[in-house]
Amino acid sequence: xxxxxxxxxxxxxxxxxxxxxxxxxxxxxxxxxxxxxxxxxxxxxxxxxxxxxxxxxxxxxxxxxxxxxxxxxxxxxxxxxxxxxxxxxxxxxxxxxxxxxxxxxxxxxxxxxxxxxxxxxxxxxxxxxxxxxxxxxxxxxxxxxxxxxxxxxxxxxxxxxxxxxxxxxxxxxxxxxxxxxxxxxxxxxxxxxxxxxxxxxxxxxxxxxxxxxxxxxxxxxxxxxxxxxxxxxxxxxxxxxxxxxxxxxxxxxxxxxxxxxxxxxxxxxxxxxxxxxxxxxxxxxxxxxxxxxxxxxxxxxxxxxxxxxxxxxxxxxxxxxxxxxxxxxxxxxxxxxxxxxxxxxxxxxxxxxxxxxxxxxxxxxxxxxxxxxxxxxxxxxxxxxxxxxxxxxxxxxxxxxxxxxxxxxxxxxxxxxxxxxxxxxxxxxxxxxxxxxxxxxxxxxxxxxxxxxxxxxxxxxxxxxxxxxxxxxxxx
Numbered sequence: 001x002x003x004x005x006x007x008x009x010x011x012x013x014x015x016x017x018x019x020x021x022x023x024x025x026x027x028x029x030x031x032x033x034x035x036x037x038x039x040x041x042x043x044x045x046x047x048x049x050x051x052x053x054x055x056x057x058x059x060x061x062x063x064x065x066x067x068x069x070x071x072x073x074x075x076x077x078x079x080x081x082x083x084x085x086x087x088x089x090x091x092x093x094x095x096x097x098x099x100x101x102x103x104x105x106x107x108x109x110x111x112x113x114x115x116x117x118x119x120x121x122x123x124x125x126x127x128x129x130x131x132x133x134x135x136x137x138x139x140x141x142x143x144x145x146x147x148x149x150x151x152x153x154x155x156x157x158x159x160x161x162x163x164x165x166x167x168x169x170x171x172x173x174x175x176x177x178x179x180x181x182x183x184x185x186x187x188x189x190x191x192x193x194x195x196x197x198x199x200x201x202x203x204x205x206x207x208x209x210x211x212x213x214x215x216x217x218x219x220x221x222x223x224x225x226x227x228x229x230x231x232x233x234x235x236x237x238x239x240x241x242x243x244x245x246x247x248x249x250x251x252x253x254x255x256x257x258x259x260x261x262x263x264x265x266x267x268x269x270x271x272x273x274x275x276x277x278x279x280x281x282x283x284x285x286x287x288x289x290x291x292x293x294x295x296x297x298x299x300x301x302x303x304x305x306x307x308x309x310x311x312x313x314x315x316x317x318x319x320x321x322x323x324x325x326x327x328x329x330x331x332x333x334x335x336x337x338x339x340x341x342x343x344x345x346x347x348x349x350x351x352x353x354x355x356x357x358x359x360x361x362x363x364x365x366x367x368x369x370x371x372x373x374x375x376x377x378x379x380x381x382x383x384x385x386x387x388x389x390x391x392x393x394x395x396x397x398x399x400x401x402x403x404x405x406x407x408x409x410x411x412x413x414x415x416x417x418x419x420x421x422x423x424x425x426x427x428x429x430x431x432x433x434x435x436x437x438x439x440x441x442x443x444x445x446x447x448x449x450x451x452x453x454x455x456x457x458x459x460x461x462x463x464x465x466x467x468x469x470x471x472x473x474x475x476x
Contacts (some may be wrong), residue, residue, distance in 0.1 A: 001037050001038065001039060002023035002024060002025050002030055002031065002036060002037065002038040002039070003024060003025050003026070003038060003039055003040070003434070004023075004024040004025075004038050004039070004040050004041070004042060004391075004434055005021050005022065005023050005024070005036045005037065005038030005040075005041050005042070006021060006022040006024070006041075006042045006044050006049060006393070006395070007021045007036070007041055007042070007043060007044065007045075008021075008043050008044050008045035008046075009022075009044025009045070009047050009048065009049035009395060010044075010047070010048045010049065011032070011048075011049040011385060012048065012049065012050045012051065012361060012365060012385060013032070013385055013386075014362065014365065014370075014384060014385075014386075015360075015361065015362045016361060017048070017361065019034075020032055020033055020034055021033060021034060021035070021036040022036075022049065022385065022391070022393070023036045023038060024038075024391040024431075024434040025434075026434075027390060027391060027433035027434045027435070028388060028389060028390055028391055028433070028434070029385065029386060029387050029388065029389055029390075029391050030387065031387065032385070032386075032387060042395075042429070042436075044395050044429075046397070047395045047396060047397055047398070047428070048395070048396045048398050049385070049393055049394075049395050049396075050085065050365075050385075050393070050394045050395075050396055050427075051365060051368075051369045051370070051382075051383060051384055051385050051392065051393065051394070052085065052086065052087025052088065052118075052369065052382070052392035052393055052394050052430065052431070052432065053081075053084070053085050053086035053087065053088075053345070053346045053368045053369050053394065054086070054087070054088045054089070054090070054368070054369045054372040054373055054376075054378065054382060054383060055081060055086050055088075055089045055090070055312055055313050055315070055342060055345060055372075056089075056090040056261075056310060056312055056372040056375075056376050057090070057180075057237055057238070057261060057263070057310075057312035057313065057314050058077070058081075058089055058090075058091045058312070058313050058314065058315035058342050059091055059092060059094065059314075059315060059316050059317070059338070060072050060073060060074050060077040060078075060089075060091045060111075060112075060315070060317070061073040061074055061077070061108070061111045061112075062092070062094040062096075063094060063095070063096030063097075063099070063104075063107070064096070065096070065157065066336060067322075067325075068318055068319075068322035068323070068336055069322075070316075070317050070318065071317040071318055071319045071322075071340075071411070071412040071413045071414075072315070072317040072340075072342075072411055072412050072413065073111065073115060074111055074112040074115040074116045074120070074450075075115040075116070075117070075447045076410070076411060076412045077089075077091075077315070077317065077342060077411065078115075078116045078117045078118045078120070078450055079117055079410050079443060080340075080342050080343040080409065080410040080411040081118060081342045081343060082117055082118050082430050082432075082437045082438050082443075082445070083343055083409070083410045083427070083430075083438060083443075084342060084343035084344060084345060084346050084347060084427065085346040085347070085350075085394035085396065085427035085430060086118065086342065086343075086345070086346060086394075087118050087119065087382070087392035087393075087394065087430060087431070087432045087437075088118060088119045088120065088121070088378065088382050088392060088432075088453065089118065089119075089120050089121075089342070090120065090121040090122065090123055090148075090372075090376055090378075090455075091108070091120065091122065091123070092108070092122065092123045092124075092125050092150060093105035093106075093107065093108040093109075093122045093123065093124055093125060093146075094108070094125055095125055095127060095129070095130050097129070097157070098129065099129075099130065100130050100131045100137060101124050101125060101126050101130040101131060101134070101137045101138070101141070101149075102137050102140060102141060104124075104125060104130070105122055105124060105141060105144075105146065108122055109122065109452065112450070112452065113448070113452075114447060114448040115447045115448065115450075116447070116448070116449070116450030116451075117432075117437055117443075117445040117446070117447060117448075117449050117450050118432050118437060118445075118449075118450045119382070119390075119392070119432060119433070119450050119451050119452075119453050120450055120451075120452060120453065121145070121146075121147075121376070121377075121378065121452065121453050121454075121455050122146060122452075123146070123148045123149065123150050123180060124137075124138065124141050124146050124148065124149040124150070125149065125150045125151070126138075126149055126150075126151050126160065126164070126168050127151075127152070127157065127158045127159075127160060128159070128160055128161065128164060129157070134164070134167055134168060134171060135167070135170075135171045138168075138171050138172065138175060138177070139171075139175065142175045142177070142457060144454070145452070145453070145454025145455055146455065147175075147176070147177055147178070147376065147377040147455040147456060147457040147458075148177055148178045148179070148180060148235075148376055148377075148455075149168060149172055149177060149179055149180070150179075150180040150181070150182070150237075151164075151165065151168055151179065151180070151181055151182070152181075152182045153165075153181065153182060153183055153184055153185065153186060153219045153222075153223065154182065154184040154185070154186035154189055154219075155182075155186070159186045162226075165223075165226055166226065166229075166230065169226060169227065169230040169232040169234075170230055170232070170466075172232050172233070173230055173231055173232040173233075173460065173463045173464075173466070174460055175457055175460065176457035176458040176459055176460040176462075176463070177233070177457055177458075178233040178234065178235055178259070178375060178376070178458070179227075179232055179233065179234050179235070180234075180235045180237050181223045181234055181235065181236055181237065182237055182238070183216060183219035183220040183222075183223045183236055183237075183244070184211060184215050184216050184219050184287070184288060185215040185216075185218045185219045188212075188214075188215045188218070189210055189211060189215055192209065192210050192212070192215075193210045193333065196209060196210060196332075197333065202331035202332060202333055203278070203281075203331060203332065204274050204276075204278055204281040204282060204285060204330060204331060204332050204335060205274045205275045205281065205332075206331075206332045207274060207285055207287075207289050207332035207335075207337075208271045208274055208289045208290070208291075210332060211287055211288050211289050213240075213241040213242075213243045213244070213291060213292075213295070214243070216240060216241055216243065216244050216288050217241065217243035217244050217247055220236055220239075220243075220244040220247045220248065221247045223236065224236070224247060224248065224251040224256050224258060227251070227256050227257070227258060227464075228251065228254060228255075228256045228464075228467075229466065229467045230464075230466050230467075231257075231463050231464030231465050231466040231469075232257075232463065232464070233257045233258075233259075233458065233463065233464075234256070234257070234258050234259070235258070235259040235260075235261055235310070235375070236248060236258060236259070236260055236261065237261050237312070237314070238261060238262065238263050238266070238288060238312075238314050239260050239261060239262045239266070239299070239308065240262070240266045240288040240289070240290075240291050240295065240299075241288070241291050241292075241295040241298075242294055242295045242298035242299070243295075245260065245298055245299065245302050245307060245308070248260045248307070249307060255464065256464070257463070257464055259309045259310060259371075259375055260302070260307060260308045260309050260310070261308070261309065261310035261311075261312050262299055262302075262303070262308050262310070262311065262312075263311070263312055263313060263314045263341065263345075264311070264313065264341055264344065264345055264348045264349070265284075265286055265290060265314070265339060265341065265417065266290065266291060266295070266296065266299055267296055267299055267300060267303075267348075267352075268348060268352075268417075268418065268421070269284050269290040269417055270290050270291065270292070270293060270296060271289065271290050271291055271292055273290055273417075274289065274290065278324075278329045278330040278331070279324060279330060281330075282320070282323055282324045282330045282335050283320075283339070283415055283416075283417050283419075284339070284417050285323070285332070285335045285336070285337055285338075285339075286314070286316065286337050286338055286339045287337040287338075300358070303353065303359065303363070303367065304358065304359060304363065306363065306366075308367070309366070309367070309371050309375065310367065310371055310372055310375070311345065311349055311367040311368055312345070312372075313341035313342045313344075313345040314338075314341065315340055315341045315342035315345075315411075316337070316338025316339060316340070317338070317340050317342075317411055317412065317413045318336050318338055318413065319412075319413065319414055320413075320414050320415045322336060323335060323336045323338075324336075339416075339417050340409075340411045340413040340415075340416055341417075342411065343409050343410060343411060344404055344409070344416065344418055345368075346368060346394075346427070347404065347423045347425060347426060347427075348404075348418070348421075348423060349364065349367065349368060350364070350396065350423070350424075350425040351423035351424045351425050352423070353367075354425070355398060355424050355425055365384075369382070369383045369384070370383050370384055376455060377455030377456040377457060377458075378453060378455055380456055381453060382453070390432075390433050390434075391431055391433055391434035392431065392432055392433065393430070393431045394427040394429075394430045394431075395427065395428055395429040395430070395431075396425055396426065396427050396428070397425065397426050397427075397428050398424070398425050399424070399425075400424065400425060400426035400428075401422060401423075401424050402422070402423060402426055403420055403421065403422050403423075404416060404418040404419065404420070404421045404422075404423060405418075405419050405420060406419065428440055428441050432445070432449070432450070435449070437449070
């Protein structure tokens with residue numbers, strides 16, 4: 001007799017659906033089969049029982065930069081995530097000015113405790129200002145359940161130089177960590193931005209020019225060359241263009257251990273969306289920016305064929321007034337970069353990928369939960385429907401037809417770039433560790449139910465070989 005049995009649903013078990021029951025005890029999946037009995041039952045008849053999603057790239061309650069703070073804290077952000085079928089997130093311990101990497105993680109943990117309604121981990125972040133003792137800081141964080149670090153190749157106050165880049169890669173390799181890289185060429189962006197300003201071309205449409213695909217491609221190539229030199233594991237986050245995707249494919253043929261991540265905005269928003277009047281166009285400003293139809297088509301192929309590993313939101317929540325600032329006519333130099341997406345991430349892919357048959361079930365599960373768990377050290381607890389793992393489940397009505405829009409969503413952000421887009425499929429009940437956080441479309445969980453999940457690093461012995469350990473004179 002199990003504490004809870006979910007009955008009657010179509011259950012997503014790795015590569016195929018099965019008509020079966022799920023028995024849950026002490027927050028974990030205890031049995032998968034038919035005829036299971038429970039002290040209580042949850043009827044999933046006519047619905048699909050999916051693993052809870054894992055969003056491994058999102059931003060919540062970060063320190064103020066550029067005069068604006070995040071609209072979502074860990075309470076509103078995780079509520080929004082849960083309504084979108086996500087049961088675990090891995091946001092960033094983002095540093096503020098004069099803050100160490102450890103201090104930034106401590107700050108994020110303090111902000112999450114007592115607020116989150118779903119489980120969470122944290123990525124570390126290193127910048128030029130987070131301390132010269134990067135190896136010691138990362139080693140300390142490894143003992144606290146952190147297993148990844150992010151660095152930026154652009155943005156004033158965040159971009160690292162090559163010396164620090166290599167120091168991070170070497171430290172991460174020794175710890176079995178993965179390094180997440182925002183790959184855009186900072187010097188090229190600054191050069192082009194100033195030339196556009198000098199020419200009077202400051203309309204929002206020029207954001208696409210200031211952050212061109214070439215700048216992303218060059219930085220991606222360079223980051224992957226650094227990974228090849230050091231033997232480190234790397235994620236290229238928010239891959240937006242066909243050019244960057246091809247750089248990743250080429251690096252893989254050379255044996256580089258690289259993960260490719262993309263986000264819904266690169267499939268569902270295009271460069272033409274910025275060619276609108278200022279305040280309308282501002283809803284579509286993020287970095288890297290939306291791209292050409294060619295890039296969108298290429299990324300869809302990569303999602304289908306397995307070239308892209310992760311589907312993350314890059315949820316960057318700003319109130320619209322903060323986003324556009326005080327400029328009478330918003331331009332690309334005055335509009336904050338970033339859009340919400342933590343709740344719409346899964347419904348978009350469920351509707352346009354899984355329901356349409358564009359994606360197999362296996363690819364959908366890889367993109368939305370399974371690979372995030374394995375890549376970021378959560379597979380011991382989450383990411384699949386399997387005996388022994390946390391009972392993190394999302395029960396979807398696959399026939400529900402609804403419109404994405406601010407009024408239907410739960411983030412504090414007062415706009416969405418997907419306003420009015422119709423989708424098919426909606427999570428109606430969402431469980432975290434066997435407890436309904438959302439039940440029949442109603443929030444049931446209290447802030448603080450979500451827990452910090454320590455993550456496990458990879459075995460450093462399985463890392464690639466750094467260049468100094470090669471012996472090219474012995475090559476056949």
